[in-house]
Amino acid sequence: MRILVVADELEPYGGQERSQVDVTEGLAARGHEIHLAYRAGGSFEERYRRVSQSMTLVPTLRGREGQRFPRAALARSALAAKRLGAPADVVYLNDDRHAFFGSVVSRAPRRALVCHLRLPVTTARTRQDRLGLPLVDSFIAVSMATRQEYVDAGFDEHKLHVAYNGIDVGRFPLADDGTRAAARAALGLGHQFTVLYVGRLDHAKGLETLLDAWTALGLGPDEARLV
Template sequence: MTGGNGPRVLVDATAVPADRGGVGRYVDGLLPALGRANADLAVVCQRADAERYGRLVPAATVISAPAAVAHRPARLAWEQTGLPLVAQHVNAQVVHSPHYTQPLRVSCPVVVTVHDATFFTDPRHYDKGKGAFFRSATRTAMRRASRVIVPSKATRDELIRLLDADPTKLDVAYHGVDPRVFHVPDDAECARVRARLGIGQASYVAFLGAQEPRKNVPNLIRGWARACAHREAPPALVIAGGSGHDEEIDTAIEEIPPHLRLIRPGYLRYADLPGYLGGAIVVAYPSHGEGFGLPVLEAMACGACVLTTPRLSLPEVGGEAVAYTGEDADQIGTDLASLLDDHERRAQLGAAGRERSLEFSWDASAEAHLASFTRAVAASA
């Protein structure tokens, strides 16, 4: 299809993982919104996603990349050789690379999304190979991309501070949340999740995210244990999401008193997330720093009482509609205990979070992306 709103855009969705983690949620939320904005859109993706994107964005041209791109080394090689050919084939006027890396030789401008700057601010939270790779990709984007999209003002400011990035080529486009997907759950949705978790009617504190050092899960476990050690009916702690490389999690688990219960269900089904987040007594996300903090926004949209940290972008997302804590276990324990003891405050934060989440829409994000694409094309003319 041609003749939509704005320039002809090729979105490279081949980096989207099968587990629909952060980059998957971003691309899956953005593409339908671009479609609703009548963007002139082509999407190249992994073969397993072709039907999905054809359904989500029916007006877009959807191209399946070679099967090998499911493996990152092959995808990165194809990005340099195959993606420029796809761009020519679909007559793209701009390529959007939504996850740090980009083709270096392509016949049209490239807009790259850089999700956060924590590879520079907190390198200890990443293994050496991953940290070096994303630092290199970010520096390349700052030099070579026509424009760079970031999901928060905090990320923009960090890139300017740390890399002396050109502020005139950085565009802030907040992530959104789909209220049809992330909503205040009904009793049946909560009961279904409780059955899957095997916790019956017991209350629980929820975490959702990758279990990597930046997410601060070991201190959450220790803080929860301190907040709940002497309670008559202590809430369980549920750590949901993909397994990461944070070896300290197992150490923290070994320290848990035997009468407390921790559950690690791994990935939850997308359809279960409202019941999981909205059914929690508290959603805790004590991250050392985020480029945006999508799990916090999604929990807010589900009416959850959220406890997070005031690091980097998180206050931009949570505002005054979430509770804040420190990053050490003692402070997490103190602030979590305070919330567990205050039903009224939890209810107030849940309602405030739901209201604030309505300010973040994928449609607004799509408009910001389209403006960035248009600027990139205009600068190349």
């Protein structure tokens, strides 16, 4: 199958970008032909280049937040769609805010449009979002909670499917007692119950909820550690 992957920046700002390049590499490893459309380069560019049959830099994927539908964005998207349209059987988006761009590309000529939902529902919708989102054929949510949030926001539940983020056990094998002890020692941990948070310090990550839950446990430092 020929898949047109649509990416914003090829830079690992967070899990969204890291997961997309992993998914792209996984699709290529399974024999699919990858074509990439992207707005800006970055340190993941070489990884994409190794698995892509073509890479096309496009000037824009959407208008600005809250901006009225710009004719220039429509023209640029249409021109990009004309250039990109031939190779793919499926257009794969990593962000629902790129739905309008994807809808133009996937209809010149017609092919399936799939969108990965990794972020909470946004209320800052542009006119192009409202035009593009109903034309997505299938949404992939990263959890049941994410799926339900989009259903509650009015998305068609029959288009929403769940695919949990996976772990490459070749890169991250299960630890044995020795490697687990070494990892705990490197973090200065003993044998107490430990919760490890890995991520950026950002309100959107729900850190306040984690701290409230941890406090509610009422465990002392000899019983448990939060790292």
